Amino acid sequence: MKSPLLAVAAAVLMLGATSAANAKGCIKGAIVGGVAGHYAGHHGVLGAAAGCLYGRHHAKEQEQQDRQRQQQSQANGQGKL
DSSP states (O other): HHHHHHHHHHHHHHHHHTTTTTTHHHHHHHHHHHHHHHHTSHHHHHHHHHHHHHHHHHOOOHHHHHHHHHHHHHTTTTOOO
16 A cells, blocks of 8 residues: 555655646646556556656657747748738
């Protein structure tokens, strides 16, 4: 009983220690991964960790694509209103 409680406490502390900018995508991914892991064999903590990693990766890719779009629109829009 102590092991799952310690794992949840450690996960909460790690999530609380990250800044808001670094947590983009992590919270949502951790929730979805935790629920999926729980129903797939009581591996909620493992699912939450994997979901957090995937969510952060996905958010980082989206940020990078947004930056590229902004750079392209600035380059194409120079001199136009």
